[in-house]
Amino acid sequence: MQRIGVFVCWCGSNIAATVDVKAVAEALGKEPGVVYFEDYQYMCSEEGQTKLQNAIRDYKLTGAVVCSCSPRMHEATFRKAAAKAGVNSFMVEIANIREQCSWIHKNKEEATEKAIILGRAAIAKVHLNAPLTAGESPVTKRALVIGGGIAGIQTALDIADAGFEVDIVEKKPTIGGKMSQIDKTFPTLDCAACILTPKMVEVAQNEKIRIFSYSEVDKVQGFVGNFSVSIRRKARFVDEVKCTGCGLCTEKCPQKKVPNEFNLGLDQRRAIYIPFAQAVPKVATIDPDYCTMLKTGKCGVCSKICTAGAIDYKQKDSFIEEKYGAIVVATGFNPIELNKYDEFAYSQSPDVITSLEFERITNAAGPTGGTLLRPSDGEHPKKIVFVQCVGSREDGSGCGKTYCSKICCMYTAKHAMLTREKYPDTEVYVFYIDVRTPGKSFDEFYRRAVEEYGVHYIKGMVGKVIPQGKKLMVRASDLIDRKQLLIDADLVVLAAAIEPDKSARPLATMLTASMDTNDFFTEAHPKLRPVESPTAGIFLSGCCQGPKDIPETVSQASACAAKVIGLLCRDKLTGNPCVAHSDELMCNGCSTCEKVCPYGAITYQDKEFRMPDRTMRTRRVASVNPAVCQGCGACTVACPSGAMDLHGFSNSQIMAEVDAICK
Amino acid sequence: MEQNNLKETLLRISGVNPRKCMKCGKCSGTCPSYDEMEYHPHEFVSMVENGETEKLMASPSLYRCLTCFACVERCPRGVQPAKLIEAVRLAVIRQQGMNHLKPDQLPDMLDEDMPQQALVSAMRKFAK
């Protein structure tokens, strides 16, 4: 039997004016188990807290009920005070007789009666309370960043600057991501490589950062502070340590007909390659799908030519096991496939290109050396049509996306502007549905394209692109002039919608991080916790969370790093003790709870149980990881055998409250 | 009131929700009869939504639509303008009252050059 003390607060006149506090205290004093009762003007004051502590000592209380304001207000205060007097803080319950009684009722008799009932419910609950101690878990002071684009780079640099070790896992042979493919950046028009490559070098030179390029996350186990991750280092058939990145092999390799993915297939590379000159790490990689040596065993030119002896045709995938305290997802985006948009003739004509392809064509390090030339015949296009919202803002029934891809309006304005600047004799048309340019200096930038550079912005959508000889006939509507246009364009550029990288979905499953229907990672709170996943210890950086431009990506990446640093700074994580727990004797191992848990806190273990006939039997039972469980209680209701219960809000406690209220 | 009823009827028989339209004009950008029309596919959608059906019913644009369904195919929001135009046509026919083609009138109209299908579809359309 508990020894319970009841403390009724007047809250000045806030409670006392409508509730007869003395009557409440006396009525509750008659409840079973209540050995002490008191009413006081301000329980939350220093004096009031001392009264609580003295009563605990003098009457050897094991639990306390404070009838006062909302537990959201002062539960922590009273629990802390009780803990100081030697009673476990979870043995204190609050009866909310201010917000939910005195303030909403006028009739004193009614309010007093209700206050007594609320007090009874709290007493009934305390009878079933058990002391709870928050679990502690250590924190591995190392972070993993998945994805080496600008988001991953920025997050890694910021975390490393704070003195923590960071590993970057990048599936491509080099870090840099999409930004490395971009020519210029809006709205300042500075060259992307000029601002990105120094950061890439910084990453490579930072002692705290390790880059696992050409690698993928294979398995993730554990929980916040204690992840253990298995990283697959794909065989690149080149020894990373020995390779000096001289690039001799990439010039001599006889297999020349490999589509160059860095230039989006607009030109060709060799079977052994370094994606681009500023690659980090600057190490060659052999493409096993095209290498003659790996396919037929006859060639070996690169190994003969390599003075460092770095080529290793027998290399196999290897695995690295590492422990991390926090994981940052920075998997980024890709433009969507446009093959299904037949009306734009993307798959019919090489002169219909995506905006990212346009970036490569205008990039000085691209396939044309930065001269704007048509992919089909290498001629200067004289008339260019840009089509906005290709695959964005659709109704979701087709192959497109329902969301606005956010960056297209600005990069199209940039493309149009740069084209007009470099080639003033080129006519540029932009077909738009809406021009969306919120952002610092963004709308000014778009207006400059129209006013200073004379880009023709036309409200309307392109209905069809018809390749005709060397021309592309573009049929479109001009909604403002109420006419249909037929433009004989030389080049059509499609602003393709962007979508999360395909690797994100399986990764989310591995991390038990939630995603929306578009495969973007969901944040813990859309406004107040935008860089954290609801799964503790998983953080979001860049476009994996939603479409973003570079400035936004970088600020989100730094915000994400700040959150990671905040976590890694701590030596121990104190959990919330009000977590679920499973009664192993009742659990039948059905996996229902595992399926409803939004945090992946429940796992199954095979345990040996002693049977009545003294034999041992192995059974599969649920076990809750208290460090991951957030205590929502979804599993407690889902459990068909009633094995799951929640500390602090147990079935019997809530049932006792119901009984007390309905008495 | 009657205007509203007409709009509702049009939306019901076409199954089109004009509010889904984001006014991109891709339907009009793709329409092969655009230049023949006074009101264009995207205008049909917004005019029905705004209750200006009478104007549409009086316009010859109705019969310039080839029902090629290019607009339906390419609309990014799945609005289906051609179905709406067909519904307006149907509304015109209904207003003409019970002037259905009757089976006993058929023999007089038979003509060697007239395709069988035209008769059948006339019957079907008028009976809607």
Place this chain on the structure above:
Amino acid sequence: MQVNEEKFEPTIVAFCCNWCSYAGADLSGTNRLQYPANVKIIRVPCSCRVNPMFILRAFQRGADGVILCGCHPGDCHYTTGNYFTRRRMTLLFSMLEFLGIEKERTRLEWVSAAEGAKFAATMNDFVATVTKLGKNRRLEDLRCKK
């Protein structure tokens, strides 16, 4: 009869999730928005913590109405909890109706932490509805009667 009905004070149990609805209830208190004293609130971490057993128990012990409040769909503090609640309660309420407990005696309502006024209005409406229905027939556990 008329007099009796006026005197009838229903017992109403309200389950409120800690993050939205309980805070909403607090807000209606802070704003001094009146609702009848018949409503007694039980705090739960999430609406999905409410086991159908609790509601059956309330009806067994003489509750005249049970209302369950949670965060709006999509706003759940635990991401998906209220979706579970919505499904469970649809089934439970329909079963209770099958057992002869009017569906007006049970209610599931989404109240956010900012909707103090909605909380008070909901409670006023619910109490009025239940009062009009009169005393509930009590579910009884016959096993306890020996």
